[in-house]
Amino acid sequence: MTSSHTNSSPTTGTAASTRATQSAKIVIAGGFGVGKTTFVGAVSEISPLSTEASMTSAAAHQDDASKVDTKTSTTVAMDFGRIAVGEEIVIYLFGTPGQNRFAFMWDQVSLGALGAVILVDTARLADSHAPIDYFESKGLPFVIATNKFDHSPVGSPVQVREALALAPHVPVVQVDARERSSVKEALITLVEHLLVLQATAPASAAAMA
Ligand SMILES: Nc1nc2c(ncn2[C@@H]2O[C@H](COP(=O)(O)OP(=O)(O)OP(=O)(O)O)[C@@H](O)[C@H]2O)c(=O)[nH]1
Numbered sequence: 001m002t003s004s005h006t007n008s009s010p011t012t013g014t015a016a017s018t019r020a021t022q023s024a025k026i027v028i029a030g031g032f033g034v035g036k037t038t039f040v041g042a043v044s045e046i047s048p049l050s051t052e053a054s055m056t057s058a059a060a061h062q063d064d065a066s067k068v069d070t071k072t073s074t075t076v077a078m079d080f081g082r083i084a085v086g087e088e089i090v091i092y093l094f095g096t097p098g099q100n101r102f103a104f105m106w107d108q109v110s111l112g113a114l115g116a117v118i119l120v121d122t123a124r125l126a127d128s129h130a131p132i133d134y135f136e137s138k139g140l141p142f143v144i145a146t147n148k149f150d151h152s153p154v155g156s157p158v159q160v161r162e163a164l165a166l167a168p169h170v171p172v173v174q175v176d177a178r179e180r181s182s183v184k185e186a187l188i189t190l191v192e193h194l195l196v197l198q199a200t201a202p203a204s205a206a207a208m209a
């Protein structure tokens with residue numbers, strides 16, 4: 001995997017401290033209330049940074065909580081989490097705000113990212129069109145992860161791929177954003193997808209770094 005940048009650890013005299021650390025940025029995107037903040041929080045090894053604001057009745061015309069009845073807050077800027085992979089690779093997770101009125105944040109949140117996980121609620125597939133179009137237009141690789149909501153129809157990956165008119169090479173996986181192991185699987189799928197893209201199109205992958 002190509003790293004987004006490389007940091008040298010400060011010298012303290014031990015072999016471990018002089019090892020280079022590579023870091024990669026991954027974006028967690030998707031429509032309103034699909035579980036992005038939950039996803040980042042489930043896997044982050046640090047207390048995730050969230051920028052949640054209460055969904056008040058004053059903003060009810062904007063924050064349509066009827067779509068996600070357990071929801072009392074919404075992300076207004078971004079989520080941030082961190083996972084170490086061994087001693088040498090650190091993955092930073094940036095979650096986007098889901099509501100269209102905060103879409104102006106997506107460029108900032110996605111800057112320098114290697115790829116994205118786009119979370120999807122199969123009961124509201126149309127909400128995924130904007131994030132999918134966004135990452136396609138930026139040429140940023142992504143995988144689709146259908147989140148496991150009780151109210152949502154269980155679509156097979158093939159049905160979801162068809163309904164979202166995805167390119168054949170885009171992976172589709174099922175995820176439970178509350179479960180660390182499930183979130184890790186989705187992230188591994190993205191990393192594997194990035195490696196395949198890099199192996200098959202080295203020039204374009206290098207340009208993303
Ligand atoms: N049943 C179920 N509920 C989930 C799952 N993931 C998230 N939730 C719940 O769904 C609601 C929305 O989750 P969030 O993580 O806030 O969603 P979000 O995409 O960050 O929302 P915005 O930032 O407002 O777009 C919360 O009440 C979560 O507890 C899941 O996999 N299954």
Ligand SMILES: [Mg+2]
Binds near residue numbers: 036079097
């Ligand atoms: Mg959120």
